Every structure is written in structure tokens, then in C-alpha cells.
Amino acid sequence: MTLLPRSAFGQTVLLIGVLLLINQVFSYLSVTYYFIKPNYEQINSLIASQVKTLYLHEAELADPQAKARLFQETGIAVLNQAQAEELGLNQARYYRFFSRELSAHLDGEADVRLSATEPYRIWVNPPQHEDLWIVLPMSGIGETEISPLTIYLLVIGILSVAGGWIFVRRLNRPLHALQHAAIEVGRGSFPEPLKEEGSTEMIEVTSAFNRMSKGIKQLEDDRALLTAGISHDLRTPLTRIRLATEMLPEDQDWIKEGIVNDIEDMNDIIDQFIDYVRQDQEEQREDADINDIICDAVHARNRSQENNVSLQLSHLPKIKIRRIALKRVIDNLMENAFRYGSRDIDISSGIDSKSKMLWFTIRDYGPGIPENQIETLFQPFTQGDKARGSLGSGLGLAIIKRIVDLHYGKIVLSNHHDGGLIAKVSIPINDITA
Structure with a gap:
């Protein structure tokens, strides 16, 4: 697992942050070494000069009146240890930098401290007199938690x-909108045209996407209209053929039965074409329990004595789903299991709290499907003929996948290790509005 962000937003913010950090470090070092350090060195030189000047008049400073005049004229005081402690020496803060620089100027170990409170003073313990403190007034120096x-x-x-964060967020907001819109178009839903905002490049990309979405929607509408027209035109001659078969003599019932079966198969194929184009998008979402839908579908199937369904259903919360569309998914999967698998099937349901998904599985005990064919079964007009001898238009699983995609879920087909095929449908628990 990497700690580096993978999104463009995170990477851009990280890059800006690193560059700013490097800039701040170099700026801090440059200001410190080229401005602050020379100023402090100049201050140390002035303090050392004042201390040395006092040494030249050391004999005069032995007189208390001379010390008083010096303090009155310059604010500089010469104190012994006791006097310094009484004036606030113990509250002053030791500064290593000042002490080191002043020691070099005075040719000995010097102790330099700065007062923590007003009035601000510089306390210097010269190397020539360990019990003597020279106090110099200093304005504009105080202690702060962080330097200016x-x-x-x-x-x-x-x-x-x-x-930088605002800039990147403004840049990525249209990208996020474009991403969500592209996902919706991929699921067969066409959102409103995106607002064209951001940089000129982003505006051009958004405009191109809006044109593309409009074109795809027009193609889908034309395809739906074409399919509906063809379906209507096909049903008319099929109806006439069926009426004609009713007029066949009774000794030709076997011909009549074959023609009727073929007509019903063709009607089923036409219905699959219509279902594939329609995608069940007209149906509104409603709160429903998937277990109830499974039980309804199983109850309808159990009317046939040839079918046997074993249920292992766990308690599931209600979620917003397209009830009729999801019932079609369950019916189609059960129909495939009975037709191409076995008369005995198992249906189970549950909840995955980690991924926050509801799931249900339908398993048969048939021959299964070769692994290399499973990935292509969800494509339109694709059938697993070799493994299960399937018939029809090849749209059943494609319709199922479209309905599951409309629910932001996923469907997986796999061969059970004990034999048979298992279909698992997972749907998010979160309420996602279409």
C-alpha cells in the first residue's frame, strides 16, 4: 500500500505543497544567513565594544557616583551578583548564540542573557570578572513563541x-462531474448537459462530451424506434400465420403444433429485443426487500411439479430498487438454471457489511460453462452453445447485466467447485438515486 495520493487532485496538491515547503526552507535560510545573522553579529560587536570601553574606565567605575552617572546618561549598569539577581537576573533567558559570539570578541567565556519581560535588558557576564554583570538597555527585543x-x-x-487547493479543486470539479456523467452514459442513462466551466481546455472537453452524449442518446432513440417498428411489423404476419394454422385439418395437428411453437419462440425473441432496448428505465425506484421478490418468483416457479427450489435466505434490509426489473433478473436467472442446468436449484441471499452490498446467488447442478466463455456471456447475442446447448437470441444475460448496472451493482458467473453454475448478484446498500 502506497501513501502517495493516486488522484490528480491529491498529486497536484502534494506537488504544490512540496514545492512551497522547499521554497519556504530556502527563503528561511536565505533570510537567516544574509539578513538576521549579520544584524545579530553587528549587535554583538556593538555590545563587545561597549564592554571593552567600560574596561578602559574600570578604575573610574569603582566609584559608586561614577556608576550612577553612567546609568543616568546611558542606561548601562554595572552590578555584582547579588544586585543582578535582585534586579531580575534569574528571570533572564540564556542565549547560546549571543554568548558564543561575544566570547569570541572578548577573548574568553562570556555569559549573555536577555530579559524575558519589560524592561528588556541584555545581561553580560564578562570573562574578566565572573562576579560582575554589565546590564545594557535594549529596546525592540522580546520573547515570543514564534519569531516574526x-x-x-x-x-x-x-x-x-x-x-493551490482552491485552484486544483476548481480544476477538478468539472472533471468529477464529467466522470459521473460518463458513468451514467455507460449505464445507458443520459443526464442533463454538463455546465461548461473551468479552463478553456476543460470547457472544450465538456462541450465535446455533451455533443457525444447527445449523439449517443439520439442513436439510442433511433434504435428503440427502429426495434419497436420492426417488432410491430413482425407481429402482424406472425398473427396471420397463427390464424392460418388454426384452419389446418385435424389430421395435421402435428404441423400446427410445430408452427405455433415457432411463433411463440419468435414472439419471445421479439420481447427480448424490446426489453433490451427499453432497459426498464421508466420504472421508479421504491423501497423493497429482495427476499420478498425472490419468494414471489419462486412461488410462481413452484407451480410446476418438475422444478424444485431450495431457499437459504438471510435477513436483508429494504433498499431502493426497481422492483419489476429486479424480478425480471431473478426470473431470467432461474429460467436459465432450469433450462440449461438442472431441475433442482439453490437460492441464497446475504449481506456483506465490509463492502456494504446485498447479494443473492442462484446455483444449478448442470454441466457448467467453460471458464474461457464466461466473460463473453454478458455481451449481446452471445451464447454458451458448446456447454449448455442454449437457444434463443442471446440477449437474456445482456438484459440482466443492464438491469444490475442500473442498480450500480455487479453480476458474476462462476462454476461451483462441486459442479454446476452459480450466478451471484450484488447491489449496494446505500440509497443511490437514479
């Missing part, structure tokens, strides 16, 4: 990342 430079760089970084 750090705050500045942090704000700039946050604003830059936020700006």
Missing part, C-alpha cells in the same frame, strides 16, 4: 497551499 519571520513564512505557506 517564522510567522510570516507560515502565513505565506498556508495562503499558498490554500490558494
